[in-house]
Amino acid sequence: MTDYERRYNDHFKRVIESPDGTINKDALMRELSDYLILIENVPLVYSYITNGRISRPFCDWNTVVGEYERSVTDDIDDAIEDFKGRTLCDRCRECEVCS
Numbered sequence: 001m002t003d004y005e006r007r008y009n010d011h012f013k014r015v016i017e018s019p020d021g022t023i024n025k026d027a028l029m030r031e032l033s034d035y036l037i038l039i040e041n042v043p044l045v046y047s048y049i050t051n052g053r054i055s056r057p058f059c060d061w062n063t064v065v066g067e068y069e070r071s072v073t074d075d076i077d078d079a080i081e082d083f084k085g086r087t088l089c090d091r092c093r094e095c096e097v098c099s
Helices: 003-016 025-049 061-083
Strands: none
Touching: 003 025, 025 061
C-alpha cells in the first residue's frame, strides 16, 4: 500500500465515502475547500515566521522550525548590535536609553 493510499484509508475514506463506497460529493468538496485554505495560508505563515526564507506549503516542518529559530536568533543578534555602544543607566532620563 502506498503512502497516499494509507493516508486516504486512515483519514479521508470515512469522511468522504458513503457506507456503500460511493464518494459523497458534498463531503469531498468540503475537504477540498479546507485543503485549499491551508494551501493558500501556510505559505504566508511560513514566510512570515522565517522572514521570507521559506514559503513552500509542503516544506518539512523541521526545516520551517529551524529557519524560525534562526530568524529569532538573527533578530536577537541585531538587537544586541543596536545596543552596543549605548550608555545604560538607572532611569536617569538623560541618556539615550531612558529618554
